[in-house]
Amino acid sequence: SYVLTQPPTVSVAPGQTASITCGGNNIETKAVHWYQHKPGQAPVLVVYDDTDRPSGIPERFSGSNSGNTATLTISRVEAGDEADYCCQVWDTSSDHAVFGGGTKLTVL
Amino acid sequence: QVQLVESGGALVMPGGSLRLSCAASGFTFSDYHMSWIRQAPGKGMEWLSYITSSGSFIFNADSVKGRFTISRDNAKNSLYLQMNSLTAEDTAVYYCARHDGSSEYYFDFWGQGTQVTASP
Numbered sequence A: 001s002y003v004l005t006q007p008p009t010v011s012v013a014p015g016q017t018a019s020i021t022c023g024g025n026n027i028e029t030k031a032v033h034w035y036q037h038k039p040g041q042a043p044v045l046v047v048y049d050d051t052d053r054p055s056g057i058p059e060r061f062s063g064s065n066s067g068n069t070a071t072l073t074i075s076r077v078e079a080g081d082e083a084d085y086c087c088q089v090w091d092t093s094s095d096h097a098v099f100g101g102g103t104k105l106t107v108l
Numbered sequence B: 001q002v003q004l005v006e007s008g009g010a011l012v013m014p015g016g017s018l019r020l021s022c023a024a025s026g027f028t029f030s031d032y033h034m035s036w037i038r039q040a041p042g043k044g045m046e047w048l049s050y051i052t053s054s055g056s057f058i059f060n061a062d063s064v065k066g067r068f069t070i071s072r073d074n075a076k077n078s079l080y081l082q083m084n085s086l087t088a089e090d091t092a093v094y095y096c097a098r099h100d101g102s103s104e105y106y107f108d109f110w111g112q113g114t115q116v117t118a119s120p
Helices: none
Strands: A008-012 A018-023 A034-039 A045-046 A061-066 A069-074 A083-091 A095-101 A104-108 B002-006 B018-026 B034-039 B045-051 B059-060 B066-071 B078-083 B092-099 B105-109 B114-118
Touching: A008 A018, A008 A045, A008 A083, A018 A104, A034 B105, A045 A061, A045 B105, A069 A083, A095 B034, A095 B045, B002 B092, B018 B034, B018 B045, B018 B092, B018 B114, B034 B105, B045 B066, B045 B092, B059 B066, B078 B092
Parallel strands: A008 A104
Antiparallel strands: A018 A069, A034 A045, A034 A083, A061 A069, A083 A095, A083 A104, B002 B018, B018 B078, B034 B045, B034 B092, B045 B059, B066 B078, B092 B105, B092 B114
């Protein structure tokens, strides 16, 4: 089955840029989606189809996908961005969703 | 606005059963595919089961095949997950999630989750 690999933690100072990676074999051939999850709340879709943002998501959130790595980039990080972030793809061969292990973003 | 509210989570003995519900509102439930997803303590999200909008097709993760059954009642705007033969490894927060209407390959809305604990 397809495996997505994320770093467990990423730390960044307020106002700086955070990059959260999602590794997978030839992941550039798949559409990657990203979710933000704060404790006790419903997960929120922040980027879909590699680079698109749902309405209401700030432009500070952006995505890219190339080779074996997809990346979620958060510019001008704010304290409110502190959360877990996970990537997801859909394995069309089995009609299964696959999630990365998640990355905890800490704002210093 | 779109709302998904899970219920039915509880403390249950290993080997026991539980039925989770997800009440949907704010959209035409019968137009959307739905999934159940869980997160065990200290672990990442795990997709469990997917049901198409009409209920005609169902796909399950290998980890729950034969034990968990997804279903829906479009007249009641509700999604269900029947869980049997629960083990400690099933302890997690369980989420229902709506598939995006156009792509269906990602989840555009999630509920806040319901806690299931399998323990003696």
